[in-house]
Amino acid sequence: MNSKLSVVPQRPAPHTHDRAAVDRIMLNVCLALVPATAFGFYLFGWPAAMLWLVTCSAAIITEALCLLLQDKSLHALRDSSALLSGWLLAMTLPPWAPWWIGAGGAAFAIAVGKHLYGGVGQNIFNPAMLARVALLVSFPLQMTTWIQPLGFESPDFLTSVQIIFSGWQPNDGLTGATILGELKTGYAAGSVEALSQTHFNGIQSLLGQTAGSMAETSEFLVLLGAIWLLHKRIISWHIPISMLLVTALLALVSHHANPDHYASPLLHLSSGGIMLGAFFIATDYVTSPSSKLAQCLFGAGCGFVVFAIRSWGGFPEGIGFAVLFMNALTPLLDRYCKPRVYGRSINGKPINVKAQSRKVN
Amino acid sequence: MFAWTRTRGGVHPTGHKETTAQRDILTQLPLPPRLILPLFQQSGANCLPVVKVGDAVAKGQQIAVSGAGLSTNLHAPTSGTIVGLQDVVAPHPSGLAAPAILLEPDGEDRWLAPARSDDPFARSPEQLSDEVERAGIVGLGGAIFPSAIKLRQGRRFEIKTLIINGGECEPYLTTDDRLMRERAEEIIEGARLIQHIIECYEIIVGIEDNKPEAIAAMKQAAKPYGKIRVQAVPAMYPMGSAKQMIQALTGREVPAGGRSNDLGILVHNVATAYAIQQALRYGRPLLSRVLTVAGACVNTPYNVEALFGTPIQFVIDQCGGLIKKPARLVMGGPMMGQQLPSTAVPVMKGTSGVLALTSREVNEKTPSPCIRCSRCVEACPMGLVPLEMAKFARADDFDSASDYGLRDCILCGSCSYVCPSHIPLVNYFEYARGELKQRKLSAQKLSYTQQLTAARNERMEKEAELKRAAKAAKAAKKKRQKKPANSEECDS
Numbered sequence: 117m118n119s120k121l122s123v124v125p126q127r128p129a130p131h132t133h134d135r136a137a138v139d140r141i142m143l144n145v146c147l148a149l150v151p152a153t154a155f156g157f158y159l160f161g162w163p164a165a166m167l168w169l170v171t172c173s174a175a176i177i178t179e180a181l182c183l184l185l186q187d188k189s190l191h192a193l194r195d196s197s198a199l200l201s202g203w204l205l206a207m208t209l210p211p212w213a214p215w216w217i218g219a220g221g222a223a224f225a226i227a228v229g230k231h232l233y234g235g236v237g238q239n240i241f242n243p244a245m246l247a248r249v250a251l252l253v254s255f256p257l258q259m260t261t262w263i264q265p266l267g268f269e270s271p272d273f274l275t276s277v278q279i280i281f282s283g284w285q286p287n288d289g290l291t292g293a294t295i296l297g298e299l300k301t302g303y304a305a306g307s308v309e310a311l312s313q314t315h316f317n318g319i320q321s322l323l324g325q326t327a328g329s330m331a332e333t334s335e336f337l338v339l340l341g342a343i344w345l346l347h348k349r350i351i352s353w354h355i356p357i358s359m360l361l362v363t364a365l366l367a368l369v370s371h372h373a374n375p376d377h378y379a380s381p382l383l384h385l386s387s388g389g390i391m392l393g394a395f396f397i398a399t400d401y402v403t404s405p406s407s408k409l410a411q412c413l414f415g416a417g418c419g420f421v422v423f424a425i426r427s428w429g430g431f432p433e434g435i436g437f438a439v440l441f442m443n444a445l446t447p448l449l450d451r452y453c454k455p456r457v458y459g460r461s462i463n464g465k466p467i468n469v470k471a472q473s474r475k476v477n
Numbered sequence: 478m479f480a481w482t483r484t485r486g487g488v489h490p491t492g493h494k495e496t497t498a499q500r501d502i503l504t505q506l507p508l509p510p511r512l513i514l515p516l517f518q519q520s521g522a523n524c525l526p527v528v529k530v531g532d533a534v535a536k537g538q539q540i541a542v543s544g545a546g547l548s549t550n551l552h553a554p555t556s557g558t559i560v561g562l563q564d565v566v567a568p569h570p571s572g573l574a575a576p577a578i579l580l581e582p583d584g585e586d587r588w589l590a591p592a593r594s595d596d597p598f599a600r601s602p603e604q605l606s607d608e609v610e611r612a613g614i615v616g617l618g619g620a621i622f623p624s625a626i627k628l629r630q631g632r633r634f635e636i637k638t639l640i641i642n643g644g645e646c647e648p649y650l651t652t653d654d655r656l657m658r659e660r661a662e663e664i665i666e667g668a669r670l671i672q673h674i675i676e677c678y679e680i681i682v683g684i685e686d687n688k689p690e691a692i693a694a695m696k697q698a699a700k701p702y703g704k705i706r707v708q709a710v711p712a713m714y715p716m717g718s719a720k721q722m723i724q725a726l727t728g729r730e731v732p733a734g735g736r737s738n739d740l741g742i743l744v745h746n747v748a749t750a751y752a753i754q755q756a757l758r759y760g761r762p763l764l765s766r767v768l769t770v771a772g773a774c775v776n777t778p779y780n781v782e783a784l785f786g787t788p789i790q791f792v793i794d795q796c797g798g799l800i801k802k803p804a805r806l807v808m809g810g811p812m813m814g815q816q817l818p819s820t821a822v823p824v825m826k827g828t829s830g831v832l833a834l835t836s837r838e839v840n841e842k843t844p845s846p847c848i849r850c851s852r853c854v855e856a857c858p859m860g861l862v863p864l865e866m867a868k869f870a871r872a873d874d875f876d877s878a879s880d881y882g883l884r885d886c887i888l889c890g891s892c893s894y895v896c897p898s899h900i901p902l903v904n905y906f907e908y909a910r911g912e913l914k915q916r917k918l919s920a921q922k923l924s925y926t927q928q929l930t931a932a933r934n935e936r937m938e939k940e941a942e943l944k945r946a947a948k949a950a951k952a953a954k955k956k957r958q959k960k961p962a963n964s965e966e967c968d969s
Contacts (some may be wrong), residue, residue: 127812129803129815132490134840136852138848154685197848401848454881
């Protein structure tokens with residue numbers, strides 16, 4: 117009886133949308149990385165820039181290959197998530213590492229860290245950190261050859277090509293240990309206090325005039341980008357602040373208890389990749405929890421592991437391990453830290469209020 | 478004072494309210510050549526026509542009665558002749574045609590009866606709620622739930638607070654805003670009449686703080702009466718949802734699976750309060766409503782008071798027509814409204830707006846994979862985890878989706894609105910809820926069938942038992958009858 121007069125394909129509500137888009141978010145994060153990266157290029161010269169370029173291109177090319185292999189549209193490249201993963205990886209590499217470290221690392225990050233799990237949004241572990249840790253355990257020598265900041269005295273273009281592309285070994289005059297590396301030996305000797313007094317300058321360390329990874333030496337510039345992201349509401353404060361707070365608090369307490377064995381909070385917060393880790397890596401959407409409480413716990417966990425590895429572990433720096441460790445806990449945190457639902461108590465039972473029948477006098 | 482901390486989540490879509498909010502409601506529209514009155518103007522069952530083709534009807538004359546269960550009456554919006562009872566293209570979610578009454582106005586606009594002039598406050602609450610039922614009033618905020626049923630429930634339970642909902646949070650829509658500015662006194666009287674019916678202690682009028690003129694007008698109108706408080710609430714979407722409005726005004730939450738009655742609260746929309754006032758004060762049934770005609774494709778956006786059944790095209794023409802072909806025509810607000818199949822469909826009781834949107838306004842993109850950015854979690858006013866719910870709904874794992882709050886979802890669309898991957902989250906939830914409902918229904922059906930089968934088996938058993946007994950009795954009788962013969966035989 118009901119003849120189908122018209123069946124129009126209807127689009128579901130809402131019929132309007134926020135301007136937010138994935139590519140916009142990714143590009144904003146990349147933009148936030150620009151100051152620290154540019155400063156890294158200045159500190160470590162052409163080789164750093166080349167390594168960055170190689171790493172980012174390798175990430176994008178691997179992404180394209182993976183998409184092609186899966187018969188997916190190359191349209192997905194537009195979201196720039198591969199660029200971001202490659203960029204983040206490059207920032208954490210030793211600035212004069214050979215090209216195959218960057219290219220191989222980026223390929224590993226994208227192919228194994230991301231596409232093996234099913235592509236964007238499906239990976240459990242942060243691809244950049246996965247690649248960094250894989251490189252660190254496989255090629256410890258290349259991954260721990262730190263260059264002293266050179267500024268404008270960096271090598272010219274041709275020398276740089278040689279450094280990056282033809283297995284050049286730096287002479288000892290150019291390299292140096294990071295402060296965290298030095299402290300690692302200091303922990304055993306119980307001379308942390310003495311070491312940090314002679315080898316550590318808080319201001320210089322914050323500004324980035326130290327040996328270290330390509331673009332994470334300047335906590336100040338990383339923070340600048342982070343503030344931009346916070347302002348844009350691309351990241352929230354929960355993960356980074358709880359992470360930094362926990363590391364700082366643990367450092368404060370233990371430093372007070374035993375300054376010869378534990379570094380000061382300032383040293384912890386201004387060295388290594390903690391700022392980059394807290395604001396750019398731990399906050400990775402895909403691998404961090406979604407509710408606010410879970411995010412705070414996630415951050416706190418990262419902070420604790422970082423402190424533990426730096427103070428008692430076998431590696432001088434522990435951001436990568438800390439983030440990967442907490443990544444593994446993310447599904448668990450998400451499961452047990454669901455937000456309280458409107459009209460329900462925290463354990464999910466409906467709030468206990470019952471309608472009162474009208475009193476009839 | 479701390480109301481802004483009370484609700485959580487929500488989004489702040491661009492308002493697009495400026496133009497229509499500044500213009501008076503267009504009333505006294507010319508009569509359209511034909512009115513189309515679908516029978517499903519309320520939530521629940523269709524109403525049933527009580528007129529036949531060729532009947533002459535007067536303005537306000539009842540032309541359809543409540544169907545079974547939830548339903549309402551329908552009245553002739555103007556005087557004229559019934560020219561058809563047939564299926565029409567209708568703004569129904571199914572996109573299918575729906576039955577409707579067609580009315581050709583005679584141009585006289587002749588009322589069935591003159592307006593009442595007696596004091597409604599002198600009549601009894603029961604009488605008044607019957608009158609609301611007869612007037613065919615439904616919730617005009619969008620839920621189109623029959624108002625009389627809400628009032629009766631309000632009488633059954635002890636209601637302390639009546640909330641008049643002026644939180645018109647959908648972008649573009651300004652009908653409640655304009656109504657409050659222009660007809661504040663009528664709305665306040667309507668609220669007082671509801672108060673009279675449900676015998677509550679106080680009335681709170683909750684208005685979003687982006688409507689200062691409406692707040693001022695309502696405060697002015699409420700001044701002479703005690704126990705009416707006009708309170709500003711923060712402007713955010715979905716403040717107009719009853720649950721969020723209650724939370725913002727009282728700090729309390731409606732229990733999951735419960736109703737606002739449980740808190741001793743009843744919520745009515747401002748437009749409904751106005752309709753109730755018109756029905757009780759003047760005896761006028763619900764014949765027209767104010768709707769916003771807006772969107773970048775409309776020549777001069779306006780709020781229009783249109784008779785039910787007026788074709789949307791006619792209403793748009795009153796606003797200067799369309800200046801370009803809209804990418805999407807929407808009935809209601811852009812967040813929860815429904816795409817219109819065509820402009821031939823009529824204005825109905827639930828039509829709070831008609832939007833002709835450009836593709837830029839719609840901003841639709843192909844969905845991409847979820848990146849777990851958790852913006853939907855932040856935006857959800859109910860504290861749910863939409864990304865997880867969607868994940869499970871997509872996999873048809875409705876039980877897990879329920880664990881993450883599928884049942885508590887109010888389908889407000891905030892999550893879809895903020896999703897940077899443009900995932901139609903709310904669409905998944907609608908689907909999942911539909912499936913759950915279907916499952917529940919079939920489970921009910923199954924258990925009913927089992928019950929019936931069990932009953933049948935029992936009955937058959939009993940019948941068989943009886944039959945056996947009868948047979949046995951018969952056999953025994955036969956035996957007894959035969960026995961003498963047998964004995965004879967034996968004897969011989």
